[in-house]
Amino acid sequence: MSRVPASLAARVRTRAAHRCEYCRLPRAATQAPFEVEHIIPLKHEGPTTLENLAFACFHCNRHKGVNLCGLHPRTGKLIRLFDPRRDEWTRHFRLTDGRLAGKTDIGKATVQVLHMNKLEQVQLRRLWLA
Numbered sequence: 001m002s003r004v005p006a007s008l009a010a011r012v013r014t015r016a017a018h019r020c021e022y023c024r025l026p027r028a029a030t031q032a033p034f035e036v037e038h039i040i041p042l043k044h045e046g047p048t049t050l051e052n053l054a055f056a057c058f059h060c061n062r063h064k065g066v067n068l069c070g071l072h073p074r075t076g077k078l079i080r081l082f083d084p085r086r087d088e089w090t091r092h093f094r095l096t097d098g099r100l101a102g103k104t105d106i107g108k109a110t111v112q113v114l115h116m117n118k119l120e121q122v123q124l125r126r127l128w129l130a
Helices: 006-015 058-064 105-113 119-129
Strands: 034-038 053-057 069-071 078-080 093-096 099-102
Touching: 006 034, 006 053, 034 058, 053 058, 069 105, 078 105, 093 105, 099 105, 099 119
Parallel strands: none
Antiparallel strands: 034 053, 069 078, 093 099
């Protein structure tokens, strides 16, 4: 496992404005740890570079794991997951009353794989939005 140097991790956190780059939950909204994670995991030869790192909440990072793709919830088709470096968040997701909805196949697969609408996550988002 490659350790992310502190200076690089700080740049990732700052670029992300201290919020999860997958679900957009701010770091200040929860006591759970946030992590600098590899978008393309080390297991898949992903480099430890600024371009391949994202700031993620504990929940999103644990569910993403080493996944690069997920199954579309309706069609079962294999779809790549959202990539915070190459995809625009607002194109793929919509936030309504604390719940995230995928607007595209990428968004739908990501919401499913990362379990973004588990009750605890929705409640945290609702508190943050209030």
